[in-house]
């Protein structure tokens with residue numbers, strides 16, 4: 063599957079321009095991390111991709127065909143976990159998935175539900191009413207319904223919200239396995255979720271693409287802009303320095319920070335993906 067977005071603008075009826083001239087290509091198999099601060103335009107972009115919104119201008123094509131013409135065909139191949147996902151509280155997990163499988167038109171709903179329950183570790187909770195589930199368990203049900211029928215194109219908006227660290231690791235592995243032969247788009251604020259599993263990152267801010275490439279390429283861009291220095295170091299006002307952590311050492315408190323120009327006292331440090339993301343976002347914000 064290949065999705066092409068060309069010069070897409072999205073202006074809401076309020077006049078708010080949420081996306082500015084976005085052009086991108088996404089192709090399976092891949093696991094793409096979509097990152098950006100609050101209000102960057104991530105959900106808007108995902109709504110456009112599932113034809114939940116129409117762009118104000120620009121084109122979106124799926125395997126060369128305009129999305130508006132193949133919307134139904136795309137929906138048959140799509141699994142989606144939106145950010146605000148409503149569950150039917152009075153149904154059991156199984157009943158809910160059965161209902162969702164019917165809406166999706168799964169040909170063998172029993173097998174599809176069993177597979178989704180197994181992938182999300184929900185087998186034991188299949189007879190439990192949704193209203194009695196914890197936040198993390200509800201989120202797993204949301205992920206399970208997206209996986210029903212193992213669609214070719216999966217979109218997850220903040221899928222690990224409410225999951226504990228162990229579950230997050232489990233889902234990271236699940237997304238990575240799922241993406242072996244599919245197109246998976248994962249929107250998140252949690253850098254750890256994309257670290258090591260996503261083969262491509264798309265970073266947007268204020269509705270504009272700031273970066274597309276591999277995590278390694280992003281880290282490379284921050285090389286020489288991450289350092290450790292005494293917290294009292296002389297800091298140039300125009301350096302755009304952002305402190306990422308403070309470390310208590312025998313020599314006093316040291317700061318780790320990212321900046322276009324590091325303080326002269328700074329010792330260069332190896333950037334992490336989080337440093338590189340922060341550097342990109344803050345550099346562009348200046």
Ligand SMILES: Nc1ncnc2c1ncn2[C@@H]1O[C@H](COP(=O)(O)OP(=O)(O)OP(=O)(O)O)[C@@H](O)[C@H]1O
Pocket residue numbers: 074075076078079080098099100101102103104105106107145
């Ligand atoms: N229905 C709407 N009408 C008007 N403006 C909207 C609407 N939905 C979103 N916006 C605005 O468009 C911009 C992008 O919003 P969007 O929800 O796409 O961002 P996001 O990156 O998903 O944010 P978050 O990470 O906080 O969910 C924001 O300024 C938001 O206020």
